[in-house]
Amino acid sequence: MDPTSHQGRVPALAALRELLDHLGELPERARELLDVIGDDLHRVDSELRELDARYRALVEQIPAIVYVDLADESMATTYVSPQIEALLGFTQQEYIDDPELWTRQLHPDDRKQALDTYTRGREAGEPFTFEYRLMSTDGRQVWFRDSAVVIHDENGDPAFIEGVMLDITDRKNAEEQAAFLAYHDKLTGLPNKAMFEELLSLAIARARRHDMAVAVISTDLDDFKLVNDSLGHEKGDELIRQLADRLREATRETDLVARQSGDEFLLLLADIDRSGPPGSPDAAVLVAEGVAARVREALIAPFDLGDTEVYLSASMGIALYPNHAHEPAELLRNAGAAMFRSKRNSSGGYSTYAHENVDALGRLSLSTLLRKAVEQQHWELHYQPIVDLADGKTIGVEALIRLNDPNGGLVPPGEFIPLAEEMGLIEMIGDWVIEEVARQDAAWREEGLELELSFNLSPRQLWQPDVATRILTRLATRDVAAPRTIVEVTESTAMTDPDRTLRTLWDLHAKGLRLAIDDFGTGYSSLSRLAHMPVDVLKIDRSFIHEVHADEQAGNMVKAIIQLAEGLGMTPLAEGIETAQEWQFLVENGCRLGQGYYFCKPVPAADVLARHRRAGLQVVGD
Ligand code: C2E
Ligand code: MG
Numbered sequence: 001m002d003p004t005s006h007q008g009r010v011p012a013l014a015a016l017r018e019l020l021d022h023l024g025e026l027p028e029r030a031r032e033l034l035d036v037i038g039d040d041l042h043r044v045d046s047e048l049r050e051l052d053a054r055y056r057a058l059v060e061q062i063p064a065i066v067y068v069d070l071a072d073e074s075m076a077t078t079y080v081s082p083q084i085e086a087l088l089g090f091t092q093q094e095y096i097d098d099p100e101l102w103t104r105q106l107h108p109d110d111r112k113q114a115l116d117t118y119t120r121g122r123e124a125g126e127p128f129t130f131e132y133r134l135m136s137t138d139g140r141q142v143w144f145r146d147s148a149v150v151i152h153d154e155n156g157d158p159a160f161i162e163g164v165m166l167d168i169t170d171r172k173n174a175e176e177q178a179a180f181l182a183y184h185d186k187l188t189g190l191p192n193k194a195m196f197e198e199l200l201s202l203a204i205a206r207a208r209r210h211d212m213a214v215a216v217i218s219t220d221l222d223d224f225k226l227v228n229d230s231l232g233h234e235k236g237d238e239l240i241r242q243l244a245d246r247l248r249e250a251t252r253e254t255d256l257v258a259r260q261s262g263d264e265f266l267l268l269l270a271d272i273d274r275s276g277p278p279g280s281p282d283a284a285v286l287v288a289e290g291v292a293a294r295v296r297e298a299l300i301a302p303f304d305l306g307d308t309e310v311y312l313s314a315s316m317g318i319a320l321y322p323n324h325a326h327e328p329a330e331l332l333r334n335a336g337a338a339m340f341r342s343k344r345n346s347s348g349g350y351s352t353y354a355h356e357n358v359d360a361l362g363r364l365s366l367s368t369l370l371r372k373a374v375e376q377q378h379w380e381l382h383y384q385p386i387v388d389l390a391d392g393k394t395i396g397v398e399a400l401i402r403l404n405d406p407n408g409g410l411v412p413p414g415e416f417i418p419l420a421e422e423m424g425l426i427e428m429i430g431d432w433v434i435e436e437v438a439r440q441d442a443a444w445r446e447e448g449l450e451l452e453l454s455f456n457l458s459p460r461q462l463w464q465p466d467v468a469t470r471i472l473t474r475l476a477t478r479d480v481a482a483p484r485t486i487v488e489v490t491e492s493t494a495m496t497d498p499d500r501t502l503r504t505l506w507d508l509h510a511k512g513l514r515l516a517i518d519d520f521g522t523g524y525s526s527l528s529r530l531a532h533m534p535v536d537v538l539k540i541d542r543s544f545i546h547e548v549h550a551d552e553q554a555g556n557m558v559k560a561i562i563q564l565a566e567g568l569g570m571t572p573l574a575e576g577i578e579t580a581q582e583w584q585f586l587v588e589n590g591c592r593l594g595q596g597y598y599f600c601k602p603v604p605a606a607d608v609l610a611r612h613r614r615a616g617l618q619v620v621g622d
C-alpha cells in the first residue's frame with residue numbers, strides 16, 4: 001500500500017448514500033446533513049489530493065531518496081522516489097521489483113553493519129540512522145546517510161519503515177581527503193612528517209622485537225631556494241614533484257619516502273637484516289648507503305622544467321637504529337646532523353652519522369654565507385699572471401675567485417667551490433666569473449692591455465648541456481674573442497665521465513675556445529682518451545713542481561709530462577713555480593709556460609694593470 005495515498009474516502013460516501021437510498025425516504029434534515037458532509041468530504045479529499053501531489057513533488061525533488069519498506073523480514077520496498085535512478089542507475093520499478101537489490105548493492109565492507117542496524121531498528125521499532133555505500137550500476141560508490149522511522153499499525157506493530165537516503169558522497173570524499181591530507185603532503189602526495197614519525201616508531205618497535213635495523217635518510221636539496229627564486233614557485237613546485245617521483249623510483253617498494261618540508265625529504269628503510277658475514281662491515285649500514293647512492297644517481301640527469309633544464313644535487317644523512325640512536329626523535333635528529341655534514345663534505349652526497357657530526361653549526365654558517373654571497377655577488381676575482389718561461393713575460397692571466405667574507409677577509413676557492421658544487425650554486429657562480437672576466441678584459445683593453453684569459457670550470461658547469469653557448473654569449477657581450485680565452489678543466493673532471501666530457505670539449509673547441517687540462521698528474525688519466533681530447537694546454541700540477549730541480553723522481557715525472565704534452569700537440573705549463581731553481585729546471589727541460597708565486601701571486605685586477613704600467617710586461621722576480 002501506498003501510505004501517501006488518501007483516495008477511497010469519497011467512494012465510501014457514495015456507498016453510504018446508496019445505502020440510505022435503499023432505506024427509503026430520509027428526513028430532509030438528514031439529507032441536508034449528508035450533503036454538507038459530502039461537500040466537506042469532497043473538499044477535504046481534494047485538499048488531501050493536492051497535499052499528496054505536493055508531498056510527492058517535494059519528496060521527489062529533494063536531493064535524496066525517500067523509500068517505504070514493509071517492516072517485515074521481506075524488506076520489500078513499496079515506494080522509492082525516482083531520484084534512485086539518477087543516484088544509483090536503477091529505475092524505481094527495478095528497485096521495487098527486487099527486494100534483494102539494496103542488500104546486493106551494499107558495499108561489501110559496509111554490508112554487515114548496515115544490515116544489522118536496519119534489522120535492529122525494525123525490531124526495536126525505534127528511529128535509526130546509518131551510513132553506508134551502495135554501488136551504482138556504473139560501478140561508482142555512493143555514500144548515503146540513511147535516516148529511517150518505523151511506522152506502526154493500529155495494533156502498535158511495526159508496519160512500514162519510512163526512510164530518507166541522503167547522498168553524502170561529496171562530504172565523505174572531503175573527509176577522506178582531509179584525513180589523507182593530515183598524513184600526506186598536498187604537493188607530492190607523499191606521506192608527511194607526521195605519518196613518517198608514526199611509521200618510524202612502529203618500525204623501531206618491530207626492529208626491537210626481531211633484532212633488525214631501521215635506517216633514516218634525511219635528504220635536503222642543495223640550493224632549492226635559488227631555483228625557486230630564479231624560476232618562480234610554479235617551477236619550484238614542479239621540480240619538487242619530479243624529485244618526489246625520482247625518490248620513489250630510487251627506493252624499494254617497502255621503503256617509505258616522505259616530504260618533511262620545502263625541499264627536505266625523509267626516507268625510512270625498515271626491517272633491515274643486520275646479519276652479515278662475521279667481521280664484515282655492518283650490513284645494515286651498507287644497505288642504507290646503497291639506497292643513498294641510488295638516490296644520488298637518480299639526481300644526475302637534469303630536471304626538465306619545460307623551457308629550462310635544472311641540475312640538482314641533494315645532501316643526505318644516514319642514521320640507523322640501533323647503531324646511532326634508539327628513539328625515533330633521536331634517530332631523526334642524527335640523520336639531520338649527518339645530512340649537514342654531507343652538505344659541507346665535497347665528496348659524494350651522503351654521509352652516515354658519526355658522533356663528530358655535532359659540529360653542524362659551523363657547516364651551516366658556511367653554506368649560509370655561500371647562499372648570501374650568491375644572492376649579493378660577494379665575489380672578487382684575482383688574477384695570476386701566466387708567463388712565457390723563456391723570457392718571463394706575462395702572456396695571460398688565470399682568473400681565480402675569492403669569496404668576500406662580510407666578517408672580513410677572503411675565503412679561498414678550495415674552501416667553498418666544493419660546497420658550492422654540492423649546493424648546486426656553482427653554475428651561477430661560474431656565470432658570474434665569465435661575465436666578470438669579460439668585463440675586466442674590456443676594461444684592460446681600454447688601457448691597452450691585451451692578455452690571454454684563463455678561467456676554471458667545475459664539473460657541473462662543464463656538464464651543462466649548453467655550456468659552450470653560455471660561455472660564448474657572455475664573452476660576446478664584451479667583444480672578447482673566443483681564441484683569447486682558455487677554459488680550464490681539471491684532469492679528474494675530464495676523466496670522470498670521459499665520453500660526455502669529450503663531446504663537450506669538442507663542442508667548446510669547435511666554437512673557437514681553447515682548452516687546458518688543469519692539475520695534470522693528480523687524476524687518473526687514460527692516455528688514449530687524453531690523446532683524443534682537443535686540449536691546447538697541459539697544466540702540470542704544482543705538487544710535481546715543488547723542488548723539481550732537487551727531487552729526481554719529481555724531475556723525471558715533469559720531464560715525462562712535458563714530452564707527453566709536446567707529443568700530443570699540447571703546450572706544457574708548470575703550476576706553482578716558487579723559486580728561480582724550479583723555473584730554471586723547467587726552462588732547461590722545455591716547459592714553455594708557467595705560473596707561480598715566484599712570478600706573481602694572484603692579485604686584484606688593478607694590480608695587474610699597475611704591474612703592466614710599471615714594467616711593461618716584465619713581471620719576473622717580483
Ligand atoms: P687552480 O686552477 O689549479 O689554480 C691554481 C691555484 O694554485 C690557485 O689557488 C693559486 O693561488 C695557487 N697557486 C698559484 N701559484 C702558486 C704557488 O706558487 N704556490 C702555491 N702553493 N700555490 C700557488 P686558489 O686561488 O686557492 O684556487 C684553488 C683552486 O680553486 C683552483 O686551482 C681552481 O681549481 C679552483 N678555482 C679557483 N677559481 C675558480 C673558479 O672561478 N671556478 C672554479 N670552478 N674553480 C675555481
Ligand atoms: Mg686553474
Ligand code: MG
Pocket residue numbers: 518519539541575
Ligand atoms: Mg691547477
